[in-house]
Amino acid sequence: MEIIKTTRGGDKLCLDGFMYVKKRTYSNWIRWNCARSRTTGCKGALTTSDSFEDPRSFLSHNHPADRTGVEVTKLRTTMKAQAKQSRSRPNQILTQALLQASTEVRANLGSVQTCKRDLQRQRRGRLPKDPASLQELVIPDESATSQPGSPFLCGTSRKSP
Numbered sequence: 099m100e101i102i103k104t105t106r107g108g109d110k111l112c113l114d115g116f117m118y119v120k121k122r123t124y125s126n127w128i129r130w131n132c133a134r135s136r137t138t139g140c141k142g143a144l145t146t147s148d149s150f151e152d153p154r155s156f157l158s159h160n161h162p163a164d165r166t167g168v169e170v171t172k173l174r175t176t177m178k179a180q181a182k183q184s185r186s187r188p189n190q191i192l193t194q195a196l197l198q199a200s201t202e203v204r205a206n207l208g209s210v211q212t213c214k215r216d217l218q219r220q221r222r223g224r225l226p227k228d229p230a231s232l233q234e235l236v237i238p239d240e241s242a243t244s245q246p247g248s249p250f251l252c253g254t255s256r257k258s259p
């Protein structure tokens with residue numbers, strides 16, 4: 099069993115070729131639902147202790163286990179989290195991940211271009227870092243206009259009409 103963090107800070111549980119998302123946390127146990135419940139209507143579910151131990155399956159899946167699929171999702175999730183959190187470039191992250199991946203995972207990961215685009219999207223989603231000084235503060239034009247072409251950030255010398 100393995101727990102991975104999603105880019106949105108959620109937890110995903112991987113076990114025996116199935117992937118689960120956290121449904122609800124109770125006082126000392128957690129309920130997990132199959133990650134495919136939305137797409138396939140699968141009712142597969144299990145419980146673990148609150149420390150992610152002792153997995154017990156109590157509802158079975160309506161689809162076969164897919165170990166490669168889980169590995170691929172795991173790798174994609176890990177890469178996206180790295181793109182978001184680390185300073186490594188998408189290229190480096192991808193190269194590193196591919197070195198560790200099995201042949202099956204590599205074959206199912208999709209094209210290198212698509213992977214890179216995914217990672218770049220994560221990178222762009224990051225907030226710009228806080229400027230150290232006013233000289234570094236750059237407000238992009240699209241943030242300084244309320245409607246196309248009408249600025250709402252005004253200098254102090256501007257008179258009201």
Ligand SMILES: [Zn+2]
Nearest residue numbers: 132140142159
């Ligand atoms: Zn399922």
